[in-house]
Amino acid sequence: MDLNLSIDEQQFQDELRSWLSTNVPREWEHAREQSLDVRFEFHRKWQRQLFEGGWAGISWPKEYGGRGASLMQQVIFWQEMARAGAPQMANVLGLGLIGPTIIAFGTEEQKKRYLRNILNADEIWCQGFSEPNAGSDLAGLQTDARLDGDHYVVNGQKVWTSYGWLADWCEVVVRTDPAAPKHKGLTVMLVDMKSPGVDVRPLRQMTGETEFNEVFFRDVRIPAANVVGKVNQGWDVAIGTLMHERGSFGAGLQIIYKRNMDRLTELAHSTQRNGAPAAKDPIIRQKLAQCYAEIEIMRLNQMRAFSRISSTGVPGPEGSIQKIFWSELNQRFQQVAQELLGPYGQLSSEADEAIDNGTWSYGYLRSRGNTIEAGTSEIQRNIIGHFVLGLPRSY
Amino acid sequence: MQFGLTESQEILRDSARKFFAGECPIAEARRLMETDAAYDAKLWSKLAEQGYTGIIFPEEYGGVGLGIVELILLLEESGRALLPGPFFTTVVQAGSLIDAAGSPEQKKKYLAPICHGETRASVAFLEANASWDPADIHLEASADGKLTGEKLFVPDAAVADTILVVAHNGVFAVDSKAPGLTLKPMPGMDLTRRQYSLKLKNTPGEKLANPAGLPRARGIATAALVAEMVGGMQRALDLTVEYAKTRKQFGKPIGTFQAVQHQCADMYLETESSRSAVYYAAWALEQKAPDAATAVSIAKMYASDASRTVGNRGIQIHGGMGFTWENDLHLYYRRAKASETMFGDATFHRERIARQVIDTSTFVAKTA
Ligand SMILES: Cc1cc2nc3c(=O)[nH]c(=O)nc-3n(C[C@H](O)[C@H](O)[C@H](O)COP(=O)(O)OP(=O)(O)OC[C@H]3O[C@@H](n4cnc5c(N)ncnc54)[C@H](O)[C@@H]3O)c2cc1C
Numbered sequence: 056m057d058l059n060l061s062i063d064e065q066q067f068q069d070e071l072r073s074w075l076s077t078n079v080p081r082e083w084e085h086a087r088e089q090s091l092d093v094r095f096e097f098h099r100k101w102q103r104q105l106f107e108g109g110w111a112g113i114s115w116p117k118e119y120g121g122r123g124a125s126l127m128q129q130v131i132f133w134q135e136m137a138r139a140g141a142p143q144m145a146n147v148l149g150l151g152l153i154g155p156t157i158i159a160f161g162t163e164e165q166k167k168r169y170l171r172n173i174l175n176a177d178e179i180w181c182q183g184f185s186e187p188n189a190g191s192d193l194a195g196l197q198t199d200a201r202l203d204g205d206h207y208v209v210n211g212q213k214v215w216t217s218y219g220w221l222a223d224w225c226e227v228v229v230r231t232d233p234a235a236p237k238h239k240g241l242t243v244m245l246v247d248m249k250s251p252g253v254d255v256r257p258l259r260q261m262t263g264e265t266e267f268n269e270v271f272f273r274d275v276r277i278p279a280a281n282v283v284g285k286v287n288q289g290w291d292v293a294i295g296t297l298m299h300e301r302g303s304f305g306a307g308l309q310i311i312y313k314r315n316m317d318r319l320t321e322l323a324h325s326t327q328r329n330g331a332p333a334a335k336d337p338i339i340r341q342k343l344a345q346c347y348a349e350i351e352i353m354r355l356n357q358m359r360a361f362s363r364i365s366s367t368g369v370p371g372p373e374g375s376i377q378k379i380f381w382s383e384l385n386q387r388f389q390q391v392a393q394e395l396l397g398p399y400g401q402l403s404s405e406a407d408e409a410i411d412n413g414t415w416s417y418g419y420l421r422s423r424g425n426t427i428e429a430g431t432s433e434i435q436r437n438i439i440g441h442f443v444l445g446l447p448r449s450y
Numbered sequence: 451m452q453f454g455l456t457e458s459q460e461i462l463r464d465s466a467r468k469f470f471a472g473e474c475p476i477a478e479a480r481r482l483m484e485t486d487a488a489y490d491a492k493l494w495s496k497l498a499e500q501g502y503t504g505i506i507f508p509e510e511y512g513g514v515g516l517g518i519v520e521l522i523l524l525l526e527e528s529g530r531a532l533l534p535g536p537f538f539t540t541v542v543q544a545g546s547l548i549d550a551a552g553s554p555e556q557k558k559k560y561l562a563p564i565c566h567g568e569t570r571a572s573v574a575f576l577e578a579n580a581s582w583d584p585a586d587i588h589l590e591a592s593a594d595g596k597l598t599g600e601k602l603f604v605p606d607a608a609v610a611d612t613i614l615v616v617a618h619n620g621v622f623a624v625d626s627k628a629p630g631l632t633l634k635p636m637p638g639m640d641l642t643r644r645q646y647s648l649k650l651k652n653t654p655g656e657k658l659a660n661p662a663g664l665p666r667a668r669g670i671a672t673a674a675l676v677a678e679m680v681g682g683m684q685r686a687l688d689l690t691v692e693y694a695k696t697r698k699q700f701g702k703p704i705g706t707f708q709a710v711q712h713q714c715a716d717m718y719l720e721t722e723s724s725r726s727a728v729y730y731a732a733w734a735l736e737q738k739a740p741d742a743a744t745a746v747s748i749a750k751m752y753a754s755d756a757s758r759t760v761g762n763r764g765i766q767i768h769g770g771m772g773f774t775w776e777n778d779l780h781l782y783y784r785r786a787k788a789s790e791t792m793f794g795d796a797t798f799h800r801e802r803i804a805r806q807v808i809d810t811s812t813f814v815a816k817t818a
Contacts, residue, residue: 056452056453056454056455056456056459056519056729056733057451057452057456058451058452058453058730058733058737059451059737060451061451064451127451127452130451131451317811320807320808320811321811323808324811334808334809337801340800340801340804340808341797341800341801341804343804343808344751344799344800344801344803344804344807344808345751345800347748347803347807347808348727348747348748348751348752348800348803349752351727351745351748352723352726352727352748352752355453355726355727355729355730356722356723356726358453358726359453359454359726359729361453362452362453362454363454366454373722375715376718376719376722376723379715379719380719380723433708433712435715436708436711436712436715436716437708437711437712437715439714439715439718439719440705440708440711440712440714440715441711443715443718444691444714444715444718445691445695446691446694446695446703446705446706446711446714447695447702447703447705447706448706449706449707449708449711
């Protein structure tokens, strides 16, 4: 165990720190007031700036636009972004899930074609896994793909597709062999969202926003060259994507969590409670300290996981504890924020009196999705029970 | 940067695991539990032969000179084995205090025999107010180093040759046979680490040269205690998963039921998270990192709650069997409760974290 930075890592950190100190956009504090589209464009512009500075895809190979650095440098990158209070990047799913999947399973052509555009945010990605009848039981999905010459013809429906309304591309899992057992007949494909027959319909979330969507496929023709991995072996590829989603995706979240914690601490000093700043209230102090500690433990869990991944090469099922940790922690954190803010916590951006433009009421509601998206908490606990602890399958 | 164990750290951990499994299986822990002080001289000399009694101390005093991460790995294993007796008290608590607060002569006198396995020692800190805050210590030594007063919850005092008494005006090494010193057992939940009340009446003591070393020694002892707790949690998890795989009801292993399986998953999450926190705390202490004190508090805070919860879940999953004396879980559960409060419980450490990161936040200046 050695958490000291190597010479390379130190150089990397210094360079990044100085780059961030002059490049992190300050005006973005006000981005909260803006609509989802405006906010998205802001994050896209920021990601481009990072890419041009050489800071996108830290551990991705150089030949595809990455930096070719180590996984631990990627970890340093997130920590520095959090430290600098930098905004997150726009192409969340492309960077976190789809890029790593293409790197692991894609052909040389696919890597050349897609990776650079993920990094520079020219092409935004979404993930078309869930269907109306296949959520937790993903392998039960029914979207159907039939080979016709050198194309697949796809029919079916995906749902809860985040960023679907603005995505250029989508990683879908489809059924290519309806006769095979449910895990055996699946294939992963990359779909151009502008293909004829793709129909995206926004779904309104409980937050009032429309981040996720329904996506309908009607005789959509997908070139066979867009298959990732082998035909009918898509389950392995999909699991690869999900392992990243559970295991490593959360690492980038410390950027947001740290910023939220700092802001809540600031509010605790400026909010009155029993005639004194709330930061002096013994119970509020306990709760803030608990949040602070848990955010730190999340970071440490992630660091340990990344050290393991950098020696084994792939995230394993133990990554499910990261998913449980970040999602349930955010729900606890948002509740503490509500307690601190009292009646102000519920105010939305339309209220003149709202604190931080209603970000706390939004955050509270949004956090309910955390334990559902990327595999529910129940499913993560099943995974730990069966695949990590070796208990019998419960279903 | 690498947050995993090195090869030599893995070797140390594995050989410690083997050592404790061989020398102190749970039957032996149970045997010692029934004795007066849970101490066994033969086991003690074996611990010394392994170098464990001097693990982190300088070689010039007979120590092995390893780091705090290595100490943590050893304590994880002794915790897993529920090692009874004064090992933690002597080596980790008292040893680190002498190492941090003693002069070279005092280290020769008090630390070297600990390293060599010749003596045992304890630390007397708590008073009737049971506060772990040094500001709440009232006992005061007279100008000529005589101590009068009472200390409570002094661990393993009956087998200690030296007791380090923390007074308001210094830390004093007191010979356990010194005049005016009396001990009385304070029987509690943990049968493997006995506690005593200590009365002093004009008892002579030798003042340690550098009392400013106290916080560092406390930091090391707290991190090591958390490691011991992590070892206990790991054992409770292993026992419980094993039971959930083999115990059958309704025709299938109870681990098939999600109400059981999910509790096991949570035990795993809590154990692993405590481990991440204490590994980092150990490293931060080793490097004397600026956030070391916060890191120690985070680890103790989290593990204090987690070790109790892990025990709760483990007992529940064992059903009636979990409620028996015969089952080993309660032995870990008892120690977990004692360890939970030792050096401050979760509430105590949350307040410390708040002082370190909420009060000193840059926003205080801005809004004041
Ligand atoms: C904000 C948000 C964004 C999302 N973004 C995307 C996206 O971009 N792409 C995408 O493909 N999907 C996305 N999803 C979908 C998400 O992955 C699914 O909602 C999730 O996997 C659960 O599936 P479901 O909604 O069908 O619920 P169900 O599977 O019907 O589950 C309902 C309840 O039953 C429980 N349950 C089900 N099976 C079991 C079991 N075996 N054991 C114990 N409990 C069980 C679940 O835990 C849950 O509590 C998103 C969801 C949300 C909330």
